[in-house]
Amino acid sequence: METNNDSTNGNSPINTRVFKIVILAGLVLAPLIYLYENSEPPPAINQAEQTASQPAKTDIPTLENLVNTNPNFDNLINLSMAYINNQMPGRSIDYLKKAIALNPNSAIAYNNLGVAYIMLQQYQEGIDACTKALSIDPTFQLAKNNLKWGTDEKDKLQAILKTQEQTPNAKKDVAYYIDNGMVYFKLKNYDKAIEVWSKIGDLDKKNVSALNNIGTAFMMKGQIDDAIALFKKAIEYEPNNQLAKNNLAWAQGEKAKTSSPK
Secondary structure, three states: OOOOOOOOOOOOOOOOEOOEOOOOOOHHHOOOOOOOOOOOOOOOOOOOOOOOOOOOOOOHHHHHHHHHHOOOHHHHHHHHHHHHHOOOHHHHHHHHHHHHHHOOOOHHHHHHHHHHHHHOOOHHHHHHHHHHHHHHOOOOHHHHHHHHHHHHHHHHHHHHHHHHOOOOHHHOOHHHHHHHHHHHHHOOOHHHHHHHHHHHHHOOOOOHHHHHHHHHHHHHOOOHHHHHHHHHHHHHHOOOOHHHHHHHHHHHHHHHHHHOOO
């Protein structure tokens, strides 16, 4: 899943830093991989906790093989930790959820899930996961730190939103609407994000960034067909736009999952 913070119709994906997250090109992994631009880097990654069963520096392919052959709790946690430490938190989500399914009372798993979500700027999910970790272990200091981290980042978004709301209408250009919609998107107010990004059509009907972002918001709402239509339109306007191609592949993959017999 990719949203675009670029107010132009350019084809370049958004920058790769933690909190400038290009969590791989692997949109296929889940609707948890966001691409952002102009974002602040996170604190050093020392907020997640690893089990003792694997060396901390074990390489990712080795850990992936371990999970494939023996998907026990420790192997799942260690692989997810490796992804987090390598700035790929989006990949860790599914493995952490599997670990939680095996051990629903693991404060470590919930804490690490919180770290991954916060790195992805999905702050409320991160806050919820850290809160759950603390409900299991009220003395867990890492979870306390991460809860504060997620809460602080969410508060920053609220402050940005208040500042944006003071912008005169005459200065609300494409760049403003891209940025304003992104704040609402990060706050999980997908309807408002769609409303804001839709205003770009009055200024630039073929703005591919807006189409990509609206489509991503529709995906988060489960409106897959609406998203597919927008991603296809983006590709129609810019046939070489890789962001739109990735998003279309992701949306079509999700639709195939919902269509397949269980």
